Amino acid sequence: MFGPFALWAQQNNLPLSGNVDQEILLGAVSTQIAGVPEIEREVVTEVASYGNQLGTILQAVEALAREAKIDVENVPELKAMVDLQARIEETKTRRRDALRQRAELALERLREADEGAWRRLRQLD
Numbered sequence: 001m002f003g004p005f006a007l008w009a010q011q012n013n014l015p016l017s018g019n020v021d022q023e024i025l026l027g028a029v030s031t032q033i034a035g036v037p038e039i040e041r042e043v044v045t046e047v048a049s050y051g052n053q054l055g056t057i058l059q060a061v062e063a064l065a066r067e068a069k070i071d072v073e074n075v076p077e078l079k080a081m082v083d084l085q086a087r088i089e090e091t092k093t094r095r096r097d098a099l100r101q102r103a104e105l106a107l108e109r110l111r112e113a114d115e116g117a118w119r120r121l122r123q124l125d
């Protein structure tokens with residue numbers, strides 16, 4: 001209801017009572033973005049995510065160290081890089097496994113609820 005004090009009245013929204021779809025873009029979390037935001041946004045969304053960019057750099061540094069026959073265990077920064085790569089791969093593996101398990105459960109539920117739809121999906125293999 002719109003009354004004389006409606007403009008000053010606190011608006012309370014219960015969870016899921018409004019738009020809950022939100023796009024997170026560059027600058028939404030931090031305004032400290034170097035460069036031109038429009039270019040940065042396009043690079044991240046159309047060319048390579050930050051993770052892909054970082055992964056490419058880490059692989060290049062690792063290849064250069066290997067080519068130069070540098071023992072990464074003796075260089076703390078390179079050791080930290082190798083450890084970071086290992087943690088990233090462990091996280092990716094763990095997340096993929098969890099995703100696969102959820103997908104398998106969803107397919108089993110679909111089979112129980114709608115075997116025809118389940119069979120059609122299985123034919124896509």
